[in-house]
Amino acid sequence: MKKITGRFSTFLLSAVVLIACTDKKDIPTAKPAELIVDKNWQFETTPMWEDNFNTGTAPDLSKWTYETGGSGWGNNELQYYTSGANASVTGGNLVITAKKEAFGGRDYTSTRMITKGKGDFLYGRFEVRAKLPKGRGTWPAIWMLHSDAAYGNWPASGEIDIMEHVGFDPNKIHASVHTSAYNHLRGTQKTASKVIPTATDDFHKYRIDWTPYAVRGYIDDVQYFEFVNGNTGFTTWPFNKRFFLILNVAVGGDWGGAQGIDNTAFPTSMVVDYVKVFKLIEQ
Numbered sequence: 001m002k003k004i005t006g007r008f009s010t011f012l013l014s015a016v017v018l019i020a021c022t023d024k025k026d027i028p029t030a031k032p033a034e035l036i037v038d039k040n041w042q043f044e045t046t047p048m049w050e051d052n053f054n055t056g057t058a059p060d061l062s063k064w065t066y067e068t069g070g071s072g073w074g075n076n077e078l079q080y081y082t083s084g085a086n087a088s089v090t091g092g093n094l095v096i097t098a099k100k101e102a103f104g105g106r107d108y109t110s111t112r113m114i115t116k117g118k119g120d121f122l123y124g125r126f127e128v129r130a131k132l133p134k135g136r137g138t139w140p141a142i143w144m145l146h147s148d149a150a151y152g153n154w155p156a157s158g159e160i161d162i163m164e165h166v167g168f169d170p171n172k173i174h175a176s177v178h179t180s181a182y183n184h185l186r187g188t189q190k191t192a193s194k195v196i197p198t199a200t201d202d203f204h205k206y207r208i209d210w211t212p213y214a215v216r217g218y219i220d221d222v223q224y225f226e227f228v229n230g231n232t233g234f235t236t237w238p239f240n241k242r243f244f245l246i247l248n249v250a251v252g253g254d255w256g257g258a259q260g261i262d263n264t265a266f267p268t269s270m271v272v273d274y275v276k277v278f279k280l281i282e283q
Contacts, residue, residue, distance in 0.1 A: 036229045038213040043125040043278040049115075050276040053094045059087055064113045070106040077139070078252035078261070080104040086111040093271045098138060098249045100266035108266070112248035120147040120242040123280040126162060126208045129273040133249055134200045135265025138167035139256025140249045142206055147242040151234045155183040158238035160215055161191075163206040168259035171199040175208070175217030175225040180235040192217065192225035203273055211280060215239060247272060 051063050066087075070080035080103045088095050098110040128142045141164045146157035159178040165171075176191035183189050196204055196219055207218040217225030229237045249270050250256050 035231050036212050038211075039283045041123075041211040041213070041283060042281045043209070044281060045278070047276040048124070048279040049119050049121070050274065051094075052092070052274045053089045053272065054092050056089055058084060058089055059094060059113060063118050064115060065118065067112045067114055070104045073112075073250070073253075075250070075253040075255070076257075077250045078106060078257065079108040079110040079250060080106040081112040081248070082109050084111070085109065087113065093273055094247070095269050095271050096140075096247060096249050097267050097269040098133065098135075098251050100263050108251040110249045110251060112246065114244055114246050116145075116147055116244040119277070120244050121277055122240070122242050123210050123212065125278040125280075126210070126245070127205055127274075127276045127278070128162060128207075128247075129203050129205045130163070131203045131271045132163075132165050132200045133167070133268040133270050134170065135167045135262055135268045136259060137252055137257055137261030137263075138165075138249060138265070138268055139251070139253055140165050140270045141246070143246050144208075144243040145246060146238065147244050150241045151180075151238050154178070155185075156180045156234070156238065157241065158243070160208060160210065160239070160243060162208045162217065165199065166256050166258070167262075167265070171196055173199060173206070173219060177215055177227045177239075179238055182236065190227045194219055194224045196220075203271075210239065212240065245275065245277075247275075 051060060066083045068081050068083050079098060082103065086097050086099065086109050096111045098108060100107065101109055103109045130142065132140050142162045144160040144162065149157045151157045155178045161174065161176040164174040164176070172193055172195050174191055174193045176189055178189060181188065205220050207221065209216045213229050215227045216223055252261055
């Protein structure tokens with residue numbers, strides 16, 4: 001679809017140069033990868049990495065790092081990400097709150113948390129149980145970026161969106177992947193959407209199963225997205241390298257702010273019950 005998506009982080013500036021053209025000729029050449037077939041991979045039942053947010057009053061900094069700043073984050077976002085003022089742990093949940101307040105030259109604040117260097121993963125099952133914020137102009141996301149930029153800056157090294165939501169289209173959930181060949185700047189992004197009528201009122205489980213063969217997306221264990229390894233190299237499948245997790249609530253931006261911002265909605269929060277990663281069982 002024609003949505004502007006992707007959580008570009010600080011990699012976008014280089015990415016714009018990389019994909020300034022939309023012709024296929026500007027996609028980096030790559031050798032065909034080794035043929036990968038679906039082995040019906042399974043996953044361990046005990047998490048290899050998890051955060052249940054059951055202790056303390058703030059996120060565990062042995063597991064998470066705050067990314068801070070008000071640069072627009074490659075999407076013309078309007079918030080300033082703080083170093084913890086907008087994140088708390090209470091009642092067994094992580095609460096990320098977007099606020100209407102002036103800070104750092106911006107009119108909104110929020111939080112962006114990453115596991116890079118503290119939780120980097122190659123394949124696995126990723127589960128996040130969360131309740132999403134309400135309000136036109138909000139743009140919460142649960143997603144993953146490459147840890148090592150092995151194939152270059154965005155989108156060459158890939159992106160996996162476990163869950164994206166925009167407040168002007170409430171309760172419609174999106175899962176996507178981005179690569180050199182498949183991304184929204186080319187109009188070739190691979191994505192799927194599903195309406196969950198209670199996504200902003202109740203908790204739901206957002207899940208990605210990532211194997212050498214495919215990235216598959218689920219809501220409450222019901223599959224609605226699949227992207228299969230085409231065995232044509234990193235331009236279509238950069239997902240054979242490590243990735244890290246990201247939790248954030250953006251305000252405005254090219255997609256989140258496409259229909260304006262309802263300032264009466266703030267403060268508004270994404271509430272996360274847990275984050276769990278299950279190891280892929282080798283075959």
